[in-house]
Amino acid sequence: GQELRNAVADAAKNATLINSGDVTVSAAPNLSASHLIHVHSPNWNAATQDACIGELDQAILNIL
Numbered sequence: 001g002q003e004l005r006n007a008v009a010d011a012a013k014n015a016t017l018i019n020s021g022d023v024t025v026s027a028a029p030n031l032s033a034s035h036l037i038h039v040h041s042p043n044w045n046a047a048t049q050d051a052c053i054g055e056l057d058q059a060i061l062n063i064l
Contacts, residue, residue, distance in 0.1 A: 003029035011038055021059035037063055 011026035017040035028036045039062070042055035
């Protein structure tokens with residue numbers, strides 16, 4: 001609903017998700033979870049698959 005949209009919009013305004021793997025957390029109004037995790041996910045490129053997997057691994061570690 002609107003509360004969730006507002007929480008996500010606030011997170012977008014206040015977070016700096018510049019690099020692949022950057023993470024921020026926001027409230028999760030009207031959901032069964034208490035918080036939402038937002039992550040700047042890596043762009044997949046088959047030509048640089050190993051680097052992409054490394055970025056994805058780093059994103060997972062940042063989430064934890």
